[in-house]
Amino acid sequence: MTDTNTGGDVRLTGISKTYGSFTAVHPLDLTVPQGSFFALLGASGCGKTTTLRMIAGLEEPTTGTVFLGDKDVTDLPPYKRPVNTVFQSYALFPHLDIYENIAFGLRRRGVKSVKKQVGDMLDLVQLGDKAKHKPHQLSGGQQQRVAVARALINHPQVLLLDEPLGALDLKLRRQMQLELKRIQTEVGITFVHVTHDQEEAMTMADQVAVMNGGRVEQLGAPADLYENPRTTFVANFLGTSNLIEAEVVETGGTDLVVTAGGGKLSLPADRCSAAVRTGGKVLVGVRPEKISLAHADDAGKIAEGRNRVTGRIVDSSFIGVSTQYVVNSPAGAELQVYEQNIERDTRLAPGAEVVLHWNPAHTFGLDATQDIDAGVETVEDAS
Ligand SMILES: Nc1ncnc2c1ncn2[C@@H]1O[C@H](COP(=O)(O)OP(=O)(O)OP(=O)(O)O)[C@@H](O)[C@H]1O
Ligand SMILES: [Mg+2]
Numbered sequence: 001m002t003d004t005n006t007g008g009d010v011r012l013t014g015i016s017k018t019y020g021s022f023t024a025v026h027p028l029d030l031t032v033p034q035g036s037f038f039a040l041l042g043a044s045g046c047g048k049t050t051t052l053r054m055i056a057g058l059e060e061p062t063t064g065t066v067f068l069g070d071k072d073v074t075d076l077p078p079y080k081r082p083v084n085t086v087f088q089s090y091a092l093f094p095h096l097d098i099y100e101n102i103a104f105g106l107r108r109r110g111v112k113s114v115k116k117q118v119g120d121m122l123d124l125v126q127l128g129d130k131a132k133h134k135p136h137q138l139s140g141g142q143q144q145r146v147a148v149a150r151a152l153i154n155h156p157q158v159l160l161l162d163e164p165l166g167a168l169d170l171k172l173r174r175q176m177q178l179e180l181k182r183i184q185t186e187v188g189i190t191f192v193h194v195t196h197d198q199e200e201a202m203t204m205a206d207q208v209a210v211m212n213g214g215r216v217e218q219l220g221a222p223a224d225l226y227e228n229p230r231t232t233f234v235a236n237f238l239g240t241s242n243l244i245e246a247e248v249v250e251t252g253g254t255d256l257v258v259t260a261g262g263g264k265l266s267l268p269a270d271r272c273s274a275a276v277r278t279g280g281k282v283l284v285g286v287r288p289e290k291i292s293l294a295h296a297d298d299a300g301k302i303a304e305g306r307n308r309v310t311g312r313i314v315d316s317s318f319i320g321v322s323t324q325y326v327v328n329s330p331a332g333a334e335l336q337v338y339e340q341n342i343e344r345d346t347r348l349a350p351g352a353e354v355v356l357h358w359n360p361a362h363t364f365g366l367d368a369t370q371d372i373d374a375g376v377e378t379v380e381d382a383s
Contacts, residue, residue, distance in 0.1 A: 008069020009034050010055060010158055010190060015064035017050050024050045026214045027063060032158075032192055032207075034069075037184050039201035040194045042211030043237070043375075048194040051211075052160050055192065057081050068157060084156040088163040090147030092135040098122070098146055099131040105154045121149040124183060141172045145179065152187060159184075161193045165200065177203050198238050202226065210234050212375070226287075230273060232366055235285050237375035242291075244284040244309075244332045245368065251279055255360065258282055261330030265307045265363065272365030281368035288336040290362040293325060295345060296353035306357040311335065313352045323348075327356060 010032040017025040025047040032038045040048045053059035055066060057078035066074045073081050092101050100107075102121050103114045111117075122128045125145035127138075135143055144164060151159055161180075165173045181204050184191045195201050201208045202222035209219045210233070218225060218234045229235035232243060246265065250257035255266045256277065265284055269277055276282045286307075294302055302308065311329030318341075325337040325348065337356060339348075348354065 008071075008157075009067075010192065011067035012051075012055070013065045013067070015051070015054055015061050015066065017047070017054065017059060018062045024214055025054070028216060030209060030216060030219070032190055034157075034190055035188050036206045037181065037191045037193065037204055039205035039208045040192065040211060041196070041198060041201040041208050041237075043196055046211040047214040048196075048211055049162055052085070052162055052192065052194050055158070056083050056085050056160055058085075082155075082157040083160060084151035084154055084158075085160040085162065086144075086147050086151050086164045088166040090144055090164065092143060092146055092150070094135055097132050097134055098127060098138070101135065101146055102149045102153055104150060117153055121153050124152070124186065125149045125179075139172075140168050141176050141179075144168065144176060148180065148183060152183075152189075156189065158190045158192060161191060163194055163196070165195075173197075173200070174203075180204060202238070210237065212237075228271065228364065229285070230366070231374070232283065232370045232372055233375035235364075235366065235375070236373065237377075240288055240336050241285045242288065242332065242335045243366070243372050244286075244335075245372070246282050246284045246331075248276065248279045248282055251277060256282075256365065258284060258365075260284060261309065261332070263309060263331065265309075266360045267307075267363035267365050268361060271363065273367050275367045275369075276365045283366040283368050283370070283372060285364045285366055286358055286362060288324070288338040289322075291335075291337045291356050291358045293327075293337050293339055293345075293348055294355045294357060295347045296355060297347075299355045302355060302357050305360070307360050307363060309335070309356045311354055311356060313348060313350050313354055315350060316348065327354060329356070 012028055012030040014027045016027040040051060042048055050059060054061045057076060065072055099118055103118045106114045122131055125148060127142060127145060165176050168176060177200055208222055208225055209216045212233050218230050225238055235241035244260045246258035246260035248256055248258050254269055256269050256272060257264055257266050309329050309331045311327040313325055314328050315326040317324045322338045322340050327335045327337060329335055
C-alpha cells in the first residue's frame with residue numbers, strides 16, 4: 001500500500017491543557033516525524049491521552065497550535081482532520097460482520113465499490129478467513145486488528161492509538177506489538193502510540209517521548225533513552241537503574257572520579273549532566289545487566305580499571321535466561337544485578353560476600369538534587 005497521503009510531520013507548538021486550576025499538559029513542543037512510529041510513554045495521569053486528544057481534535061488546547069505538515073489544524077473539527085484514532089475499548093459494531101465493520105468508513109462516505117479496499121485491509125491484518133465472522137467470534141487480538149483496519153481504511157495521515165493493547169493478556173500483547181509494528185512499516189503512515197508500558201514503547205517505537213506530570217521529560221530513540229537517561233525519572237521508569245549517591249573528587253579529565261561508600265568509582269564526563277561535571281554531589285547510575293558479580297574470594301581476579309563495589313547478596317531469583325541478584329553494599333542498598341546463565345557460580349547465594357564490578361564506560365551521572373526514587377514502579381502501579 002503506497003497510496004497514502006504524504007502529509008508531513010505532526011508538530012505541536014506550545015500546546016497545553018488546563019482544567020480549571022489543574023494543568024494536565026504544560027506547554028509542549030513536539031515534532032512527530034512523518035512515517036515514524038512514535039510513542040508517548042508515562043504513568044497514569046501524566047497527560048498522554050489529553051495530548052493525543054488534542055492531536056485528534058477531540059480536546060481543545062488551552063494554548064498552542066497543532067500542525068499537520070504546514071497546515072494549522074488547531075481549529076478543525078476531528079472529522080476534518082486526516083487523523084484516525086484507535087482506543088483501548090475498540091468497540092466494533094457487534095451486529096456487523098468483520099467485512100462490514102472494516103467497510104464502515106467507506107460506506108459512510110458513500111464509496112460504492114469497497115471490495116478491493118476491504119480485501120486489502122483484511123490481508124494487511126491477516127484476517128481474510130474471518131470476513132464473515134461477527135466480532136464476538138474473534139479473539140481479543142483479532143478484534144484489535146479489525147479496529148486498526150477499520151481506522152486505516154480511511155487513509156489517515158496519522159493513526160493515533162490510545163493503549164490499544166491494554167485489554168490483552170501479556171503474551172497476546174507481545175504478539176500484537178510486533179504485528180502493529182509490521183502494519184505500520186507496511187503502510188508507512190505516522191503512528192502515535194500511547195502506552196504506560198515501557199517495554200511496549202521500546203519494542204515498537206522509533207522515538208519515545210517520556211512524559212511525567214504533564215511534561216515531556218526526555219525524547220529519543222529507545223536505546224538512546226535507555227543508555228543515556230538525563231533524569232532519575234527516566235532512569236527508573238525505563239527499565240531498572242542502580243543509582244548510587246556519590247561525591248565528585250576529581251574533575252577535568254575525560255573521566256570523573258567520585259567516592260561512594262568509601263570506595264572510588266570513575267565515569268565518563270560526557271555521560272554526566274552539566275551540573276555534575278563541576279563537582280559536588282552526584283547520582284552515579286549503572287544498569288543491572290552491565291554489572292558482573294564475583295565471589296569475594298575471587299576479587300583478585302577482577303581486571304584492572306573496572307569500577308568495584310563490595311557487598312552481600314540478600315536475594316537471588318533464577319528466571320531462566322538470567323539470575324537476578326539483590327546486593328546490599330556500603331555504596332547503596334538493594335543494588336540490582338542481572339547475570340546471564342552461562343556458567344553459574346553456585347557460591348553466589350544469599351549471604352555471600354561479593355564484589356560488583358563493571359566497565360566505567362557503562363556508568364552515567366545524574367544531578368543529585370533530584371528525587372532518587374522518581375519513576376520507580378511501586379507494587380500498586382504494576383499491571
Ligand atoms: N475533563 C477533565 N477534567 C478535569 N481533569 C481532567 C479531565 N481529563 C483529564 N483530566 C486530568 O488530566 C490529567 C491527565 O489525564 P490523561 O487522561 O491525559 O492521563 P493519561 O496519561 O492518559 O493517563 P492514563 O494512563 O491513566 O490513561 C489527569 O490527572 C486527569 O485526571
Ligand atoms: Mg490515557
